[in-house]
Structure formats: structure tokens, C-alpha cells
Amino acid sequence: MNLNLQYKKTFQQDNKSQNYTQSSQVKNYDSELSKSEENDVDAINKLAENYYNQGNFIEAIALCHRVLINQPNFAPAYKTLGNILQAQNKINAAIRAYSLAIKINPKFVEAIVNLGSMFYKKGQIDEAMITYRKAINLEPDIAAAYWNLGKVLEQEGRFYEAFFFQEKALEIQPDLVKNVQKNNQDSLFKKWHSQ
Template sequence: MMALQVTRKVDILTPLGALYYNTGRYEEALQVYREAAALQPDSTDIWLALAQVLAMAGRTKEAEKMTLDIISREGSCIECYRLLSAIYSKRGNYTEALDALDRALQQSPSDVTVRAELYFSKGNQLREMNQLDQAFESYKLAVELKPDQSQAWMNMGGIQHIKGDYAAARMYYQRALLLSPGSKLLKENLAKLDRLERRLTGGA
């Protein structure tokens, strides 16, 4: 009977913690998740939620330690590596952030969306490090898995734009625009390309 009461209590606490987290009330979220973790100390999901709240509350050292603790118990925790990557990236430790994403990919996530998101994040990380060719390849892997990732198409266009391959840039921007027809940024980027190409061909 006791076990049932504990489960029922955790079932109430977890969505409450999520509600506080989503409304930016991190202290309350921490209290609720700590209570849930005390009731179910072997629940990876609860500890991970707690680490995410700590990270969002700016307590990244605690969040990092907690996430590494979870990984030491459950090495295949893909979300743990994603969180670590976000923490390292926030600190500007891009190499470590990249390593965490690679370790997540090494777990061979079966969910295509998760794999695509990891390649997309990896592309963003590489772009931050100015490794544009590798970033492009990573975005390409993301859209091969999930062709509806507008942001990945746009970033591929952006990389080609920087490299001066305007025809390829236009193709990727247009692909992104099909998926996000309301994007002001995409329209601005295409307009920039038009101006560049007009200048190159000696037009007005």
C-alpha cells in the first residue's frame, strides 16, 4: 500500500515540477523535484529534470555534477549528454560541448527525431567554432534524417552564403522558406543574395 501512495505522490509532483519549470519558477520546481527524487531515488527522469532546472537557474556547476552522477549510473542516458552539451556551450567550452554531443550519438538513439536534433545541435556547435565545412556536413545529416528541419536548411544556406556559393545558398534558403513561409529572416537573407548577385552581374 505504501508503494502505491509513493507512486501516486510522485505522479502528482512530477507534472507540478514541470509546471513550475515552464513558468520560470525555478526555486519551486527544485523543491518539488527534490521531494519527488527523495520518494523515488532510482528514477533517472526525476534526477534529470532536477539537473535541467538547476542549469536553467544558472547553477551550472551543480547541474553538471548531478548529470555526471546520472551518467555514472546509466551511461546510455542520451538526454544527459544533451544537457551536458548545453551547459558546456553556455560556458563557452565548445570542445567539451561537442564531445558530449558525440557521446550522445554514440548511444545510437533509435528515435530518428532525436538523432536529427543531435546532428543539428552538433552543426550549431561546429558553426560557433567556425568549422563551417564540418557544420555543413552535420546539418546535412540532420536533414537527411528529418527533411522538415527548416532551421538546418537555413543554416546550410548561411554557410554557402558566407563561402560565396550564392546559387547553392539560394537553393537551401528556398528549401527552408517552403517549410517556414513566414520567416522574415529567410526573406531578408534571400534579398541580400539578390543584391549581391546583382552587384556581381553588374546590375543596379
């Protein structure tokens, strides 16, 4: 199956009731892009990310759709689409979107970490751990993968390993967690030492 057909399947399965390509719902985004950016998939995807960050999912999906119709092998648009679907709690569709991004670019670490998070949300713990480890192997300085793997291991009662991965995450990115999460780390440290 070619990527354009896979995209259509991913896009349509979870949005049957909403047709994002109807002209009544899709505004003219060209006014928000410079003349040189109108056909630039990077610029259009960045605009989609901006809409996603603002919670404007319809607009964000419409822009992802625009990118993927024109360039079906553009992995960042699948990651953006996955983020939008995840925010809408459409986990299976998000998994498909992230998987397509990874199929196009097997070293797309952000999409790999996000895919691991979707496996975790579905309770597929082994798949989540494998996916986070894959991200770490590809990019050893990705703090989010270490942190997320540590959280999964903590949930599984594997406190020694969890502590190691969470400490590594904080070593890479000290501001990764706020004070509330720091308190969680302290409680993990206590659990680890009480074993």
C-alpha cells in the same frame, strides 16, 4: 573505452577547477522531483534543462552527472551537457558531449545539428556542412539544419545553394526567423540575384 569512462573524461577535462559533485555544491534535487521521478532519468534530465535555461549551469551539470552516473547510455543527458558546455564557450567539450550522444543514438538529430554548430564555431566549415546534411538526411523536416547549412553556404559565397536551404527552412518553419533575420534573408536574395 566504455561510455562511463568517456563521460568522466568529457566531464573532467573542462571542469578541473570545479568539482560539481562535492556535497557542498550539489543541493538535494529530490525535493523538486515527485517521488516517482526521483530515479527517472527523463525527469532528472528535464530538470537539468530547466536549470540550463535559467543559466544555473552548476546545478544543470550536477543533474547531468547524476543521470550519467546512473545510466551512462542516456543520450539526451549528453546533449543537455553539450548545450551547457556550449553556453560556457567550452566548444571542444561540447563537441565531445554531442559526439557521445550521437555514438549512443546515431539518429539523434538535435545532437547532430548542435554538433554541426560547434564545428561551425570552430571554423571547421566542411565538417559543419557534412553534419548538417546528415541531419537533413535523417529528418528532412528539420528547419534548423536547413537554416544553419544555408548560413554556412552564404558565408562561403555559395549564394544559390544558401538561398535554397534558407527558403526550405522557412517553408518548414515560417516563424524560424524574426524580422531582423528576414532582412538578412532579403539581402541574401539581392546577392543571389546580382550574380
